[in-house]
């Protein structure tokens with residue numbers, strides 16, 4: 001595997017960052033998780049847009065333009081002969097001193113890893129997930145805004161530990177007011193009648209790329225899409241529930257905190273969205289090969 005670091009390619013063993021990089025010392029940096037399908041990078045422009053928004057929010061000046069970062073991602077895929085896989089794009093604050101001061105870091109590092117993807121087992125998609133709400137609440141947006149896709153993922157990792165310790169794959173995270181925010185690496189949706197509902201960004205949700213795509217597909221299918229604050233009560237009484245994310249795509253949820261959701265099986269709206277999402281991922285994206 002060839003890993004891109006600041007314009008050069010390195011083998012897996014040689015792809016290294018400094019112990020003085022503030023990405024390592026403080027989680028000071030940003031990232032994107034992107035997928036390639038059939039030789040095309042899905043929603044690449046949207047991912048790079050979000051990277052630039054994250055950068056702006058943490059006052060990190062990217063050393064490359066939008067077009068140059070897109071090219072670095074596509075070139076790294078080509079270099080690795082990737083047609084289907086997972087791309088991790090990372091920008092660290094760069095090498096500084098042991099103190100917090102980010103202005104000591106003169107040059108951010110851009111890293112691109114293009115690898116195979118670890119998928120959930122197919123049975124999870126057929127049967128649906130059984131998930132729980134966890135005690136760790138989502139970061140306050142006034143403290144560390146969950147809209148920033150930063151290298152500081154401990155909030156999510158603590159929630160993930162609680163999910164795994166509770167025997168589940170994913171965790172629902174509430175915000176400090178008790179409203180549903182999102183899962184540790186996925187956005188959450190419910191279907192109620194002809195409505196598709198998902199928490200607003202202000203509740204602590206990431207501006208998920210998959211979330212946006214699914215909202216568009218649902219509108220095209222005639223559903224009313226809204227972003228109200230949701231409580232656990234709303235989840236328990238939903239007709240259907242599913243999660244969205246670049247890794248998980250669209251995955252049904254059939255049980256929450258021991259309560260069966262809807263019929264306890266993946267519902268018709270979820271199934272249709274899964275199919276529509278697949279046909280989109282298989283037919284669009286930034287070409288890797290001419």
Ligand code: PXG
Pocket residue numbers: 033156182183184185186187205206207208209210211244245246247248
């Ligand atoms: N919420 C959070 C907190 C995320 O990290 C999503 C929602 C979904 O967003 P997208 O844009 O992917 O639809 C994410 C992103 C992984 C992995 O390896 C996945 C994410 C983040 C980090 C790692 O599965 N999901």
